[in-house]
Amino acid sequence: MTLTDVLFYLLAATTGICALAVVVTQNIVRAAAWLLFTLGGVSGLFFLLGADFVGATQLLVYVGGTLVLVVFGVMLTAQGPFINMRISAAEWAIALSVGLILYGVLAASLVISKQLEPSAGQSVSGEMADSTVLGQSLLGQSQAAPAGYLAGIPASVSRERKKMSYLLPFEIVSVHLLVVLIGAAYLARAKRRRSAVVPASSPQRGDGRTNGQQLGVTV
């Protein structure tokens, strides 16, 4: 029972119990708080595996970005029905069965892949590629091959990874995200009312923008 094992069990238990609490709790804001610990636990598991960069990115993007947005939305719109959610027994039954089926599929695939290649069970804890190697791998100059085992590839296919630059797909995804952001901002804009001329000091113009700056469409 090494220190790594103890820490793993601790982090896995934290993650699992908090994930369960997200589903079980009846207050939606508390569910968001439990989700914080779940994502933090996952980040801890990444750090335990030695993947520092991924762990830090998980904290930065998921916890510091996505979850903040979720909590904002949940916090500001949590009215009566969501402060105390009552879930009927039928919903519980369906959710439990779907969850168990998914768990069964994942566990079965893991066990079967281990049975197919019994010799490849090396532990992946320890130091992984540091940020320099990751950056070079992004540009295609070197290849940060993980020390772990790639399961599910037939024996005839070579496990040698070809040098590939990930920069172009990365940029394409970034532009995609920008398009999504602009679209969301456009869809969520305050719409100008078509009815009688509204004086500038009216509360209906409460979004703080001046006269000539509203985007086109009047609704």
Added chain:
Amino acid sequence: MEWLSSHKELVDGILAIVEASLLVGFVAGSAVFFIWLERKVAGRIQDRLGPTRVGGRFGWLQTIADGVKLLVKEDLIPADADQMLFRLGPYIAFCGAFAAFIALPFANGWVAKPLSIGVFFILAVMSTEVFGIILAGYGSGSKWALFGGIREAAQMVSYEVPMALCVLVPVIVAGSMDLNYVSNQQAGGIWNWYLFHDPFTFLAFWTYFTCATAQCKRAPFDLAEAESELVAGFHTEYSGLRWSFFFMGEYGAMFAVSGIAVLLFLGGWQTGIPFLPELSSWLASALGDPEQLYGRYWLGWVIGNSINVMVFVVKGWVLVFVQMWVRWTLPRLRIDQVMMTCLKYLLPISCALLMGVSLWQVAVYPWVRSYFSYVLCAVCVGLFAWMAVKVVTTPSHLPVSVTGATNLWHRGPIPPELAQKP
């Protein structure tokens, strides 16, 4: 020694606990010092003296008195508060600020966990501090707290972006995110500090410091806890020990961001004295100890690194003092002004600095690149020296009390020869 190598896990665990305790002790001790310093600085800037009664003339023990008061206060949780979230808020805020110290090197190699992604890790864990604020604001069940919490969360999340971009500027110059490596690159004279390396890192320091002040919700960006605006913002309903957790978190975050600024821009633990190689190796050769335990001249190493630790801590404290100085000097910004400053000014500025420093590395004449730092260093040091001379030689007037006495240290009736006419 065999016992140590065979029980490596146990030793690692004990070492981790010792390092964590040292860091918590440092953060708490710094917080004690900062609370006293804040009150003294506030007093002096407002033309008064600050605490002068507890523990001698300068109020050294004022923080202890404050701590005792906070400990014995009634632990009050409002009836409308969400019990779990209200209790959770302060701890998340404190842990987010404290976790940054894991990757903060205090001297060469003296870091709790050497990470190759040091500064990225610090930014990531400090972004979790927002949660403590949000949960505290929502969980208090009070409108003041909710408004304060939302404004605060929006401000902290927005300012993370230009802060990260400004942090990238010296990282590009150094070529690594490892804070230990970045500080080692600034060894030698004061002109090697990244502050003077090129105009873009120079501007990045001031931009980073502004963003860091906003990130720590310090004035002039402290609308979320503004005493005159929102009662007390997100910590309205907190009193006693829970409130002190928030403030330990705030002072911890102030030192953490100051520490990053020191490591990235101001040479870290380097003393900046020219013609003096790394202090520990110089001390090792001076003391002449034979090779021992760890295969290096360990006494000189310990003493040299201890001096480096003190240099780093003093530099960090100076930057925290600057933050306090700014707080009590500048008026507060409105929340829309805060967001406008971030999105319309600081963000484009930091993007421009990022592009500029990348171009500087590749597209500027080499002789400009190598001599620029000397010129900028000379200009800055000269300016600083001139300001210091002006401050010292300007005649100052003693504060005069109502009775016309100028010596305010006396207790009791003022002897007639000391009471001066106004």
